Amino acid sequence: MSLALSYAPKPRPFARRALPVSSRPAGRFLSRVLDGSSPSDVQKVGLIRKNGKCRKEVRLLRTWFQKLSDISSLASTEATLKDALTDAVRELGFDCYAYLNIQPVRTTAISNYRHEWQQRYFERGYKDIDPVVTTARARMEAFTWAPESPRKLSSRVRAFYAEAGDWGIRSGITIPIRTAFGHMSMLTVASHKPSLSLEHDIDQLAAVTAVALLHAKLEQHEPEPTARAPVELTARQALCLKWSAEGKSMKAIAAIEGMSFATVNFHLNNARKALDAGSLPQATALATKLKLI
The missing domain is CATH 3.30.450.80 (Transcription factor LuxR-like, autoinducer-binding domain)
Structure with a gap:
């Protein structure tokens, strides 16, 4: 059986072959619409399918x-x-x-x-x-x-x-x-x-x-x-950071490596910036985790 009308003297522009009857309201609606309906009804069918x-x-x-x-x-x-x-x-x-x-x-x-x-x-x-x-x-x-x-x-x-x-x-x-x-x-x-x-x-x-x-x-x-992401330190930056990680102060690093205090401070600051670290301890921790020292 179908809910399609048994007669249609003038087929409408949106006439379609009848669908099998469904026991659900949505199925009956689809059958009515596709048998002969207005454009707005066909749009509703499209919405039902889209929602599904x-x-x-x-x-x-x-x-x-x-x-x-x-x-x-x-x-x-x-x-x-x-x-x-x-x-x-x-x-x-x-x-x-x-x-x-x-x-x-x-x-x-x-x-x-x-x-x-x-x-x-x-x-x-x-x-x-x-x-x-x-x-x-x-x-x-x-x-x-x-x-x-x-x-x-x-x-x-x-x-x-x-x-x-x-x-x-x-x-x-x-x-x-x-x-x-x-x-x-x-x-x-x-x-x-x-x-x-x-x-x-x-x-x-x-x-x-x-x-x-x-x-x-x-x-x-x-x-x-x-x-x-690539991260690189110069040899001196890595050296100073390694000593810092070992607990040495900048003054001690300067004495060990024969550098001035200002030079050690320069390399450590550049290393910190290269690692985007907010402090020297964070820089040494990052360098250690990244296996740079």
């Missing part, structure tokens, strides 16, 4: 975030975690992932982007112009992204997007989280597609919870980054 698609997208992402939480909880080794992340990202329909731990000087990445692109990203300081990082800092919530109209972008950002696109990174989802001492980490899943079809808000709680668990697991394993 949005609900499906939300459920899919929520399930994926739960899977990411499970992976973070169960992975016992660095290799297991990275392999599971790669598989999960592909199951979601994306190509690759990048986890950025953004801190002064020692920003690091764990990613399966092409190694050449990761190295180029850090060597050229792209973190400072990357619109995804800028948006993550400003919003601190999960969001989708794709290049805007070229006329709205600066020449540097246009060049950055074009280069990223050459490496197959054209759109994605990014979830930033606040970490200890006011720092930020973010997980990005990226696609070669020029835009995403996601049309509904992301479940923020599920997204942040999943990435927070991932961050905790990575902090626990302390994996070797796949790329990091």
Whole structure:
């Protein structure tokens, strides 16, 4: 049976083949509309279908975030975690992932982007112009992204997007989280597609919870980054910092190395600036952690 009218002397412009009757009101509405209706009714059908698609997208992402939480909880080794992340990202329909731990000087990445692109990203300081990082800092919530109209972008950002696109990174989802001492980490899943079809808000709680668990697991394993921001100290800066880390005062360092007090102070100050440290103790701690001394 059908709810389609059994007679129609003058078929209307929007006439369609009758659909099977559904016991639900939405099904009866669809059947009536597609048999013969006004343009406004057809728009309502489109809205119903769009809403159904949005609900499906939300459920899919929520399930994926739960899977990411499970992976973070169960992975016992660095290799297991990275392999599971790669598989999960592909199951979601994306190509690759990048986890950025953004801190002064020692920003690091764990990613399966092409190694050449990761190295180029850090060597050229792209973190400072990357619109995804800028948006993550400003919003601190999960969001989708794709290049805007070229006329709205600066020449540097246009060049950055074009280069990223050459490496197959054209759109994605990014979830930033606040970490200890006011720092930020973010997980990005990226696609070669020029835009995403996601049309509904992301479940923020599920997204942040999943990435927070991932961050905790990575902090626990302390994996070797796949790329990091380059930090360099001169030989004398490293030497003076090493003596400082050993508990020597600037006066003692000057006497040991045969330098003037002013020279030691000069090298230590430059080392502190190179490490973006607020104090000499912080500079020595950073240099030690980065294995520069």
